[in-house]
Amino acid sequence: MRATTVVTEVGTGLRRNLGLTVAVVLVVLVASIMGGMAFLLHEQVNVMKDYWYDKVEVSVFLCGADSVAASCNGQAVTQAEKDQIQTDLESLPQVEKVYYESKAEAYQHFKEQFKGSPIAENAPPDSLPESFRVKLKDPTQYAVVAGAFAGRSGVEEVQDERALLDKLFAALNGVQNAGVVVAAITVAAALLLIANTIRVAAFTRRRETGIMRLVGASNLSIQLPFLLESMVAAMFGALVGAGFLALGKAFLIDHTLAPKFQFTPFFGWDSVWKAGILVLVLSMIIAAGASLVTLRRYLRV
């Protein structure tokens, strides 16, 4: 069959079942947005992991005068203990770098982090503990430091920042999984809707397809218009969905969130492109799959 004939057939088919075509476009649109968001969240977690895992440190907090930890004995850490802890830390093979943060520096960092918040205004300068910040060669080797220094006299607490990040990432992963589930449900709806649309289209055009079979049109030329129709509808839905993802990146991320959360990076436009191509390709594959399965049942030779 000639290309122009196919194009005409596809156009007629899409218009004749306009209601169903719009329904397919919309459900694919929702599936694309949900799937694309899940993918972008995954990208966001990766970007944050790359950025933060390089920066995370193990903090060895030292006892202050009012520490309640058992290892402190109600006393502040002495200079001798401090020197000994630093030497021991530096001698560990897993440790890349150790530096000391005084109470004053800790207070400075704290004020910067919570700039404009009442917490920063009200915190007394003396309230934050001094600490050793330990950078590990391999951030997963946290247990070595914790094992050697937790409970040692003069050490109030050993804290792994990675553990804090992992909690955040776990929460983001939860959101991402919810996105995947919703996307899967919408994909299932899209599959059924496309299958049903094809069934209706095959029924409304049974005269044409019947004649095509009788005069010896190939399977391909009988089924291609139906296949292309569902793929065009799905492509349209995915394109609009990708457009929404791009709008989300431009307004929600770049315009609103990024200026407010400058301490963390956000996924870039390359991820949006990837998400767009992903939803486009997947939607069309899904549409083609659903169509072929249905066509096998309803348009047999």
Place this chain on the structure above:
Amino acid sequence: MIRFDNVTKLYASQVRPAIENCTLDIEKGEFVFLVGASGSGKSTLLRMMLREERPTAGSVHVLGKDLSRLSSWKVPALRRQMGTVFQDFRLLPNKTVFENVAFALEVIGKPRHTIAQVVPEVLELVGLAGKEHRRPDELSGGEQQRVAIARAFANRPMLLIADEPTGNLDPATSVGIMRLLDRINRTGTTVVMATHDAAIVDQMRKRVVELEGGHLVRDQSRGVYGYSR
């Protein structure tokens, strides 16, 4: 051209075979009437020729192909060498006469210039010159059947299968359709026609194959519709 060899067809939901132990040979260029009461198996026989159905037992050869062994992707190529006409015309109501005939050629990939040449020729042959731009609902039944015949014959098939083509037409119109089928037969195309129309069969004096309850009960050259009517 067509050979049925001890063919039995049993539909899945039925006990009695629609066709039982049927052996039939049709030569190239023949004109064969297939007669018999409703339910005698005429349509099943035609459907097996078109490979719409496959025999339960025995073999069907059409145009040199063993249809029980023909893989389904080769069926379209087979059907391009056959034309089919039905009682209910099966025209597309939203297409003109010209478009209806052209559609059959378009969907098998004929180039546009061939279509532009062939369609007027075949419409001229069936006597519809000048009515190219009418729609089916503007035509009489006889004219609609002529369009269907033009569509079936446009690709110059070796074999024309007609399932009660005059079933919806009055006797005078039917005669015209029969003349047309006869003319097509004279070009060398084999015609197999199932019919109830005794007057036509008697008049044409062609080969008659009669079915009764799925059995082939009569095969007579230059026959009539039946002995007892």
